[in-house]
Amino acid sequence: MIRIIGSKLFWRSVLIFNAISVLLPVFFLVNSSLRSSTDFANNPMQLAKHPYWHNFAQVWQNGDFANFLKNSLVITGGSLVVILAFGVGAGFVLGRYQFRGQNLILGFVLTAMLIPAKLMILPLFIQLKWMHLLDSQIGLILVYASGSLPAAIFILSGFFRALPVDLDNAARMDGASEGQMIRKVLMPLAKPGLAIVTIYAAIPIWNDFFLPLVFIQSPEKKTIMQGLTIFFGEYASQWGVLFAGLMIASLPLIILYLILSEQFIKGLTAGAVKG
């Protein structure tokens, strides 16, 4: 027994078994999205020999679905712009300058990182209503930005701090202003940090459905994950169409993950692992 556990063969089989457990449901999803609903209802376990693309056409023709996707893109994109623009600035100042009150500001940012967004949903709801930002994409973008900014600032200030000080002095000697120095010298060097922050923030926002559930009421403003819950009510037991809908909603991230898996893993575990 101990021999077996010590062997490479055993550990390799563990990994292969795990890969099958992970990929089988995903394969089931892809395969079923290419079968007609009646075909699936007859036997859920057959291969899609003749891909039934009609499911995807049907999802696409449901005008709402395309609109949900567009809304998710706008909200995720908008949040990222705010997070990166504000985060780079604050990260630069906290990582690179030394001034009185710096620790106070860092403490403020770190405390905000510990506040769970779900539990302050009520005051946020009432506050957004008062600010006329309820049922508004801008309101949602600002709430997402606020949620991701503390960690973004923390990660980026670490990156900026690690860059050599001589860079700044050389740039200043050459007559660069502080703004030029950030844009031309430091930003390109902090690119890995920007990639981590982008993924760290973008994935949970794209995938989230709690905040839109609470804050967005107009059907035309809903996001894709929220839209899926409506979609599942509308097309109940039209299996092929439901699978196609799930596929379309997950495809953007699957493709990105296949290209950028290393950055994804770094980005999504950034909050947990030091440095």
Added chain:
Amino acid sequence: MAKQGLKRQQNRMALMLLTPALATILIFTTIPAFTTLSYAFFHWDGFQRGSFAGFENFSRLFHFPFREQFLIALRHNLLVFVGIFLIQTSLGIFLAYALFKIRRGQRFHRTVAFFPVIFSLVIVGYTWQIILNPFFGPVDYIFHSLHLDTFARSWLGDTSTALPTLVFINLWRWVGFPTIIFLAGLNAISTDYVEAARIDGASEGHIFRKILFPLLAPSMTIVTILTFIGAFEWFDLPYVLGGSSGGPAGATDTLALMFYRLSFGSVDSIANQIGIGSALGVLIFLIVGVGATLGAKWLRGREVEA
């Protein structure tokens, strides 16, 4: 002179760059976090704040009919924490060790192991709902075709299997996360210790128990705390699969679902109870905050310097 000019330019720059970020955090995180505390101490009529209530909302939470709901939900959260902690953490260490041992193809297996983490819980939830569907899903289809009909059941519709099934789906979606954290932990351990033990004739199992596992303590701290926070704020998966009342028949109800129902109303009662909801919110925050702080303190204490 030039230096003072630079200092002034820097001060202006710092103010200009810090203000947007800090203002956003202040308005949309810090202020609501403080007001959430105050909400619990007032009477509410819908979204209209009434008179000061003292601890009345808290005491109502501990009386009929909220008390029963609260205790059931709390019990579910505790079970979910213990279940996730035991299964997900040990499986995470197991998979991390397998990845650590196998160098050839490690990149592929690491990518695959982490893959489910990128999926939205809505997509994961619905996909598994169909996989486990008693009439059309492949799982029960296999049981029926093998004439093992006793094993086929409505996994998510049966009150006795609904919660364990949710924990299982959660495991599928999340186990890659602790795996990667533990793998990073294993990779950070100096190979000198392992080499020295090997020269002394220690077995692989012995090396894992006496050297690698104790040195994984920092990763264990992170994983445990994140699991604890996640388990007591568990909302998305039970909501997608069981609705806001934690169906079937409250078998998957959690504190966060109860908080949501009290805050925004539910199918059974449209009227919301913001005061009691906020009291519950404060309570969840206390459980998570105190639990995570004490837990982190205790877990850090048992970490050894590597």
